[in-house]
Amino acid sequence: MKTPDFNAACPIPISQYSHVLMAHGGGGKLMHRLLEDLFGKAFSNPILDARHDSAQFTVPPGRLAMTTDSYVVRPLFFPGGDIGSMAVHGTVNDLAMSGARPLYLSCGFIIEEGLPMETLWRVVCSLRDAANKSCVQIVTGDTKVVDKGKGDGLFINTTGLGVIEHTQKILPQNVQPGDAVIVSGDLGQHGMAIMAVREGLQFESTIASDSAPVHAAVSALLKAGVEIHCLRDLTRGGLASALNEIAEAAGVKIAVEQKSIPVREDVHAACEMLGLDPLHVANEGRFVAFVAAKDSARALAVLHEVEVSARAALIGRVLENSHPLVTLKSALGVNRILDMPSGEQLPRIC
Amino acid sequence: MKFLDEYRDGDLAQKLAAEIHRVTTRAWKIMEVCGGQTHAIVKFGIDELLPKQITLIHGPGCPVCVTPLEVIDQALEIAARPEVIFTSFGDMLRVPGSTTDLLAVKAKGGDVRIVYSPLDAVKLAEENPLREVVFFGVGFETTAPATAMAVYQAAQKQLKNFSLLISHVLVPPAIEALMSSPDCRVQAFLAAGHVCAVMGYEEYLPLAKKYRVPIVVTGFEPLDILHGILMTVQQLESGRAEVENQYVRAVSRAGNQPAQDLVKKVFTVVPRKWRGIGEIPQSGLGLRRGYAAFDAAKKFQLTDHRVAEPAECIAGQILQGLKKPYECPAFGARCTPEHPFGATMVSSEGACAAYYRYRRHDLKEMAGAK
Numbered sequence: 001m002k003t004p005d006f007n008a009a010c011p012i013p014i015s016q017y018s019h020v021l022m023a024h025g026g027g028g029k030l031m032h033r034l035l036e037d038l039f040g041k042a043f044s045n046p047i048l049d050a051r052h053d054s055a056q057f058t059v060p061p062g063r064l065a066m067t068t069d070s071y072v073v074r075p076l077f078f079p080g081g082d083i084g085s086m087a088v089h090g091t092v093n094d095l096a097m098s099g100a101r102p103l104y105l106s107c108g109f110i111i112e113e114g115l116p117m118e119t120l121w122r123v124v125c126s127l128r129d130a131a132n133k134s135c136v137q138i139v140t141g142d143t144k145v146v147d148k149g150k151g152d153g154l155f156i157n158t159t160g161l162g163v164i165e166h167t168q169k170i171l172p173q174n175v176q177p178g179d180a181v182i183v184s185g186d187l188g189q190h191g192m193a194i195m196a197v198r199e200g201l202q203f204e205s206t207i208a209s210d211s212a213p214v215h216a217a218v219s220a221l222l223k224a225g226v227e228i229h230c231l232r233d234l235t236r237g238g239l240a241s242a243l244n245e246i247a248e249a250a251g252v253k254i255a256v257e258q259k260s261i262p263v264r265e266d267v268h269a270a271c272e273m274l275g276l277d278p279l280h281v282a283n284e285g286r287f288v289a290f291v292a293a294k295d296s297a298r299a300l301a302v303l304h305e306v307e308v309s310a311r312a313a314l315i316g317r318v319l320e321n322s323h324p325l326v327t328l329k330s331a332l333g334v335n336r337i338l339d340m341p342s343g344e345q346l347p348r349i350c
Numbered sequence: 351m352k353f354l355d356e357y358r359d360g361d362l363a364q365k366l367a368a369e370i371h372r373v374t375t376r377a378w379k380i381m382e383v384c385g386g387q388t389h390a391i392v393k394f395g396i397d398e399l400l401p402k403q404i405t406l407i408h409g410p411g412c413p414v415c416v417t418p419l420e421v422i423d424q425a426l427e428i429a430a431r432p433e434v435i436f437t438s439f440g441d442m443l444r445v446p447g448s449t450t451d452l453l454a455v456k457a458k459g460g461d462v463r464i465v466y467s468p469l470d471a472v473k474l475a476e477e478n479p480l481r482e483v484v485f486f487g488v489g490f491e492t493t494a495p496a497t498a499m500a501v502y503q504a505a506q507k508q509l510k511n512f513s514l515l516i517s518h519v520l521v522p523p524a525i526e527a528l529m530s531s532p533d534c535r536v537q538a539f540l541a542a543g544h545v546c547a548v549m550g551y552e553e554y555l556p557l558a559k560k561y562r563v564p565i566v567v568t569g570f571e572p573l574d575i576l577h578g579i580l581m582t583v584q585q586l587e588s589g590r591a592e593v594e595n596q597y598v599r600a601v602s603r604a605g606n607q608p609a610q611d612l613v614k615k616v617f618t619v620v621p622r623k624w625r626g627i628g629e630i631p632q633s634g635l636g637l638r639r640g641y642a643a644f645d646a647a648k649k650f651q652l653t654d655h656r657v658a659e660p661a662e663c664i665a666g667q668i669l670q671g672l673k674k675p676y677e678c679p680a681f682g683a684r685c686t687p688e689h690p691f692g693a694t695m696v697s698s699e700g701a702c703a704a705y706y707r708y709r710r711h712d713l714k715e716m717a718g719a720k
Contacts, residue, residue, distance in 0.1 A: 199466065259360075275441075275698070331358040332572055334395020336708040342687045 010121040011037040020115045025145030035143065038121065042128045043107075043138040055139035057104065060163050065100035067091060068159040076123065076153055078197050080189070080208030081284070083156055084127035089211050089284055090235070091160040092134045096215035097231040097287065099170045099222055100162030102134060107141040107158050112151035123154060134213040136160070166222050172249035174229045179318040180296030181254060182289045184217055184309040185210065186262035187239055191281035192270045201274075205266050212285030217309040224302045227292035234283040237341055240326070241280075242288050244340045247324040256316030256338065257329045279328075280341040290318065357571030358394070366576040367399035370583055377403040378586050379535050380579060381528070381671055383521060384542035385412025385699030386570050392704040394572045400579065407535070407671030408704075410524055411542055413489040414441050414697035416624040416669070419657045421517045422447040428484050428515060428650050429460045435478060437471040438486040439493075440464045445696045448657045468493075468500035475504065475512035484646045487516040492544040494518050494635055495609035498616040501637065501644050513646035516636060519622055521545050522553050523633035528670060529561040536671055538582045540568040540575070543597035550605025554593045562591040569597040616641055626665035626693040663692030668701050675702040682706055 023030040040048070047055050071087045081089075092102045107127070111120065131138055189210040196207055214233075221228055230250075232242045239261070247254050263271075263278045271278045285308060291299045296314055303312035328338040382388055388408040391397055397406050410416055426447045429436035436452070443452040443462065456462040461481075465471050468485050475483035487497040497518065504512040521542060528534055541554060546567045554565045564585035568578030578596040585592060595601055613635070622634025637645050646652075659665070662680050667673040675681050675694065685691040687703050694700035698707070 199464070201466065330394045331355075331360055332363045332394050332396065332399060333360050334398045336393065336395055339707050 010117065011041050018117055020111050020113060020117060020120060020145055022113050022145055022147070025111070025143060031143070038124060039141060039143070042124045043131075043141070045137045045139070047104075047137060047139040048141075055104070055106075057139060059103065059161075060165070063164040065095050065098040065162045065164055066160065067094040068157065069094060070155060070157040072152065072155050073194065074152055075197055076119065078209055079193050079206050081211035082123060082126050083154060084123035084125070085130040086211050086284060087156040087158045088127055088130035088134055088136070089213050090233075091158040092136060092213045092215055093233045093285070093287065095160045095162035096213070096218045097170075097233050098162070098164060099166050099168060099218055099228065099231070100164045100215075101219065102136045102160055102162040102213075102215055104139045104161045105131060105136050105158050107138050108156065109141070109143045110151055110155040110157075111143065111145050112153050113145055113148040115153055120154070123156075127156075130213070134215070168222070168228055170228050170231055172230050172232075172246045175246055175250035175252055175290045175318055176229060176292075177252060177318050177320045178293045179229055179290040180293055180299070180314055181243075181256060181316040181318065182291060182296065182299055182303070182312055182314050183234070183239065183261065184214060184287045184289065184303060185285070185311045186264050186267070187234070187283055187286060188263055188267040188271060188278035188281040190284040191238070192267050194282070195274070196270065201270075203266060203270050207266055207270060210283055210285040212308050214285055214287055214308050217303055217306045217312075218287075220302050220306050221289070221291075221299055224298060226295045226299045226302065228289060229292065230290040232288050234286040234288060236282045238278070238280045238282060239288060240277070240338050241340045243326045243338065244324070246288075246290070247326050250318075251321055251324060253319040253322045253325045253327070254316060255319050255327045255329065255335070258331050260313055260315045262311050262313050277341075279338065293317075357569075357573045359573065363396075363399065363572055363576055366573065366580055370404070370576065370580050371401050373580070373583055373587055374401045374403055375587060377405070378537055378583060379405045379407055379671070380538045380540065380582050381407040381409045381536040382540040382568070382575070383409040383411040383525065384540075384545070384570075385415065385697065385701075386544070387540060387542065387568065387575055388412070388701055389699045389704050390570055390572060390575060392708045396572055396575055399576070404579070404583065406579075408668070408701035409528075409539075409671065410624060410627060410669040411490065411521065412694075412697050412699040413493070413519065414445055415665070415693040415700040416519060416626065417442070417445070417488050417517045418623045418625045419448055419659065420623075420655060421515070422451075423449075423655070423657060424647060424652045425486050425515055426450060426452065426455055427652060428646060429455045429462050430458070431460075431482075431650070433482050435461045435463060435474055435481050435483045436486070437463050437465045437474065437483060439466075439488070441697055442486055442488060446690060468497045469503065472500050472504050472507070472509065472512055475509050476507065479511060481511060482649075483512050485512070485514050487514045487518055490519055490521055490542070490545050491549045491613075492542075492547075494613050494617065495548060495606070498612045501616050501641055502612060504644060505641060513644050513649045514637065515646040517622070518617070518635035519624065520619070520633050520635065522557060523630050524624065524627075525554075525557055525565075527627070527630045527633070529557070529563065531670065533670065533672055536563070538564040538586055539566070540578045540582065541565050541593075543567055543569040543574070543601055546595075546597065546601045546605065548606050548609050550603050551593050551595060551601065552603060558591050558593045564591050565593045567593070567595045567597050567601050569600065624669075626659075626663075626669045628666075660691045665692035665694045665702070668694050675705040678702070
């Protein structure tokens, strides 16, 4: 069988295996070939190439940061990214939220029987490129194949290890009254990009995901000596969830202003059409930073110099130690609660 | 943003609010009928810009809220059947019936899908000839034409596997029911702009005359609502009771004639129960005899069982403007959007849910001051 559109660089002979079979996870020759020729070639580095049951490496001096995340996005490919690039960005960004420099990733693939080999190769290539761009090495991994119908094409888990080379205390409990609240860019692109492809919605322009590694922005803040109190990756639940979680953890009141929060026109319009709030919608390349009031202008200037945070904006302040609460000043100048979304985001009737 | 931020301008809002303050000399109670307006009022804090003498009463215009419990139970019963693809607008999925909700039915294996247009459901029926596709038709006059079009197309295509679970309701009979209630405190109405975009506003003329109430057709953006309130107060203060149109950029006197014709062709006016209020005569839409084959309740031979609402819930009084959400002892404590007792807490457009989402901090302060 020929698949003419297939990228010729795929090392698995497509003429024999156009789709992943149960045997590719069965421990025999097919699995060996999949690991060697596909994953091994794509991710090749001295640590992985040792082909041992566990990766061995030395780490630079400093405290270590570790995080894990599983990626189950549908569809696998969307404007601005795919499950492979997301699996790197999401984990690298979680490390960056400690101010850590990401070093190593593990990578677990759970593949549904019948997944086109071409699809797997595209994801693997994208994952490799994202890792290279983020300066992390994939040093260990795992592959399982599950029966058709028992998975949604492909699930990926990545665990990340990074080194903390600064002496700041970056954690939610360190948020203090007076802190400036800064978002690293405009909100809602990722969530609306996914919703548009998933639901077959056609807007005038294509909204692309904001999926990107953000550690360069964090590293720039640290290098400039900005006093960072907390960083939080804005993923599911959006800005609203992140702010509420931090208010809860730190026992503070946070006040933000609607008109300072950057949201692109097309994202805003799409949200309005569906009755969604951009502050509740998911992001994949955005974070919120709580920095000492004295450093807020410098933090913004530094962030504006880095590509991923070029649209960073000061959106509010931490007010006082109190019952945890997040308020939003509306366009009309009236304060109201900014709540966590309740469950799944569902489009409204009218 | 184009055609959106223009209607949310803070300075213009302050100017309109100042004008409302200037013309208001007495206490007035104004009902915004539509849940979308309630949502915008609470979200943007429009009520806080108004003079203390003006009370906004949040009306029954949230289609999700007023869909009766027994209809939701019917939806759950149909959606659980293995041969059925059950399609619905997104926000109906979370609405609890007497025991469960559509999201839970989906989790247990029911094929429940969100659609953005009833026509998507017709397409699904064509693509899945061996499955029964059911669309949950809820909403006011705004969504009725799209539902009518779905049924009409299904009939044209002679689809045997498409049907409609219908709970469409109409605004003017609800206004009539509210005004004829001896408890009624409403002195004027903001009519729902989207409903009037379809229906026009001629049917409100006899209501304004009969009950001597000003009715102002109003849009949904903050400046629209403030402008609508200003026009209403001007009428009240000068003793007029007319139908006026604030939302001229979308609404004409006669409305959208082709849409109305289609609705009339497919549907007939029937009595309908409103959750929290009870049965209102001539207040709903049902399928005409010629389209009876598309009636899901008949197709699946559902029985019309009556279900009791939780006794503690005061949704009925809230929908009629007799009480505010925070006057309910269960509000925010036992009754939340995650565990709603009744109609007004289930949808983001319901008055209780809107207060819960945006105003809990004020309410706590109020409770603390007691």
